[in-house]
Amino acid sequence: MSVTMRDVAQKAEVSIKTVSRVVNNQGEISEATRQKVTAAINELGYRPSRIARAMVTQRSHTIGFVIPDISNPFFSEVARGIQDTAQKHGYNVFLCNIDEDATEHLQILYSLADQGVDGLIVFSSLVSEKDLHHFAATFRPIVAVNRLTTHPDISQILVDNYRGVHLATEHLLARGHTAIGMLSGWAGVAAGQIRRLAGFKDALTAGNIPIRDEWIIQVSPTMANGRQSTRQLLTAYPEITALFCYNDLLALGAIRACRDLGRRVPEDCAIVGFDDIQLAAMLTPALTSISYDKHELGKLAVTRLLEMIDNPGQVFAPLAMDVSLKIRETT
Amino acid sequence: MSVTMRDVAQKAEVSIKTVSRVVNNQGEISEATRQKVTAAINELGYRPSRIARAMVTQRSHTIGFVIPDISNPFFSEVARGIQDTAQKHGYNVFLCNIDEDATEHLQILYSLADQGVDGLIVFSSLVSEKDLHHFAATFRPIVAVNRLTTHPDISQILVDNYRGVHLATEHLLARGHTAIGMLSGWAGVAAGQIRRLAGFKDALTAGNIPIRDEWIIQVSPTMANGRQSTRQLLTAYPEITALFCYNDLLALGAIRACRDLGRRVPEDCAIVGFDDIQLAAMLTPALTSISYDKHELGKLAVTRLLEMIDNPGQVFAPLAMDVSLKIRETT
DNA sequence: CTGAAAGCGCTTACAG
DNA sequence: CTGAAAGCGCTTACAG
Numbered sequence: 001m002s003v004t005m006r007d008v009a010q011k012a013e014v015s016i017k018t019v020s021r022v023v024n025n026q027g028e029i030s031e032a033t034r035q036k037v038t039a040a041i042n043e044l045g046y047r048p049s050r051i052a053r054a055m056v057t058q059r060s061h062t063i064g065f066v067i068p069d070i071s072n073p074f075f076s077e078v079a080r081g082i083q084d085t086a087q088k089h090g091y092n093v094f095l096c097n098i099d100e101d102a103t104e105h106l107q108i109l110y111s112l113a114d115q116g117v118d119g120l121i122v123f124s125s126l127v128s129e130k131d132l133h134h135f136a137a138t139f140r141p142i143v144a145v146n147r148l149t150t151h152p153d154i155s156q157i158l159v160d161n162y163r164g165v166h167l168a169t170e171h172l173l174a175r176g177h178t179a180i181g182m183l184s185g186w187a188g189v190a191a192g193q194i195r196r197l198a199g200f201k202d203a204l205t206a207g208n209i210p211i212r213d214e215w216i217i218q219v220s221p222t223m224a225n226g227r228q229s230t231r232q233l234l235t236a237y238p239e240i241t242a243l244f245c246y247n248d249l250l251a252l253g254a255i256r257a258c259r260d261l262g263r264r265v266p267e268d269c270a271i272v273g274f275d276d277i278q279l280a281a282m283l284t285p286a287l288t289s290i291s292y293d294k295h296e297l298g299k300l301a302v303t304r305l306l307e308m309i310d311n312p313g314q315v316f317a318p319l320a321m322d323v324s325l326k327i328r329e330t331t
Numbered sequence: 332m333s334v335t336m337r338d339v340a341q342k343a344e345v346s347i348k349t350v351s352r353v354v355n356n357q358g359e360i361s362e363a364t365r366q367k368v369t370a371a372i373n374e375l376g377y378r379p380s381r382i383a384r385a386m387v388t389q390r391s392h393t394i395g396f397v398i399p400d401i402s403n404p405f406f407s408e409v410a411r412g413i414q415d416t417a418q419k420h421g422y423n424v425f426l427c428n429i430d431e432d433a434t435e436h437l438q439i440l441y442s443l444a445d446q447g448v449d450g451l452i453v454f455s456s457l458v459s460e461k462d463l464h465h466f467a468a469t470f471r472p473i474v475a476v477n478r479l480t481t482h483p484d485i486s487q488i489l490v491d492n493y494r495g496v497h498l499a500t501e502h503l504l505a506r507g508h509t510a511i512g513m514l515s516g517w518a519g520v521a522a523g524q525i526r527r528l529a530g531f532k533d534a535l536t537a538g539n540i541p542i543r544d545e546w547i548i549q550v551s552p553t554m555a556n557g558r559q560s561t562r563q564l565l566t567a568y569p570e571i572t573a574l575f576c577y578n579d580l581l582a583l584g585a586i587r588a589c590r591d592l593g594r595r596v597p598e599d600c601a602i603v604g605f606d607d608i609q610l611a612a613m614l615t616p617a618l619t620s621i622s623y624d625k626h627e628l629g630k631l632a633v634t635r636l637l638e639m640i641d642n643p644g645q646v647f648a649p650l651a652m653d654v655s656l657k658i659r660e661t662t
Numbered sequence: 663c664t665g666a667a668a669g670c671g672c673t674t675a676c677a678g
Numbered sequence: 679c680t681g682a683a684a685g686c687g688c689t690t691a692c693a694g
Binding site for chain 2: 045047048049050051052054055060062069070071072073076077079080083084087092093094095096097108110111112113114115116138223224227252253255256259278279282283284
């Protein structure tokens, strides 16, 4: 990082401005000087500083991406879509984890803003709505992924949570199950949590199955919690023959719990997940799950964010990704 | 990003330099002016621009992290360690994927350098040694994670691959296996590939078992490849009773393949993996694997990188993480 | 087609 | 204890 535009200009015996013109491919330049400058650039190994450029253009060509936990395989699949798309458009992405362990969520968001990111994708439902609104007051644009938010300036990319769970529950009903439990997610702003719960209840009602609230357990969606909650649930209510899980991680934990309890899957207890993570299809037994394109979800979020960056002030309607049911071996 | 130091200075009726002093907590300042300035900062909601600061200090407090694929659960666990540690030290991290699909690896590295990162952690063995050396000629510091490199300025953080596989193979021998196959990783600069293969062969030799090269298959380490290669291997050589896999993903694919072929695990075919990803312990059957602290691996890499940033020119000895064997249900 | 000047928002010597 | 000036490496009007 020591050779600057000035060095190139000196070597090529032109002004700095002329170097800038060939670097940015702008304006009319005589072929002779262009070649002189290009030669000097190559000889010196000059590379323009993105920081200096960002300083004057007020555009850093970086974005921030906030998730609960990159080590969660679901989020990491989306992250790949984010990263690939951003890179394709010449943007670099800052990664930030905000989960239960994190403190000072607002500070983390501000540190990204201080860093000069051109926009932010928030995929963590653990960032409170209050914090997000506070932050949105001074920073934009923001895209929220699969979380409900009421802020008018925040654009939303959603997954059709309601329909997904409805499909899954109908599938269980069609298989003859009438005693269906649910492992639900966090309470709060997670779009998934609210809409998936609604889809579950509505599907039961539509199938004339009364809702048993004690069969619905709300937990933080990890494999360990899935295992533990399922053990408790099936021990307390052995009559349950099927389980819908908020996400695949909970479902994998539930499968494990069934095995702990000596219950066969799917014969003694059918299990459905949500998200269809890469592993889900490969495991034994392969998991029945609600599926959608996670790489595409990341791509949509970035595309939307770049649109917002290029069109300040414009309002975009929420977008919901379509989902489908993948029937495998656990139902 | 519109309120600047100048605004604060005006409001507080002091010079810009004085504002800078209170922001950076440096120099002696009278309590009165400090309070005046602090009040102005809060009132205006001033936040210093990291870009402007980076411009003059030549330190951006950002680092780059290059991996093959963030959606791979193994890498994402390490990424979490990287991210947590960097954040704790006030650094933000740029994430970059460089896998088989990526073209122009060098361009991706340079784009990170252009972005002004203070250092780089390279965890992708898919970046060729040639590209890395070329890049290292103009950029430093660089930390390489679990890859062999001969560049004197590149610091190495390794995993004790050799010992890990030696342990695993000894374990299989102790269980009475004599016909042991191996699913190996990519060829090339991956430290894992070379050292793990060596550990495997040496352990066999130490156990007086002749090495059967046709039982060693080299594949890109994905679950799908593990499934397919295992099918082929066990079909061609049904006498094989145990399989060591380069990583857990291959091992999970191998388990699946055994099931496809009607072979019970571990009764008909024992399987051992490497990395001990979070899922490995939770699955059915739970995977026997070589384990080490992946969060810690990320932490070590960042810590080393920050040391290099703070001590330019200093040479650091390679560091190798200790490993252990976790015996579970697949052996 | 090419250049000199100002400025992006800070920090770093250097004075006072 | 506090401030005026120069400069980090670029781009943006404005001239010529």
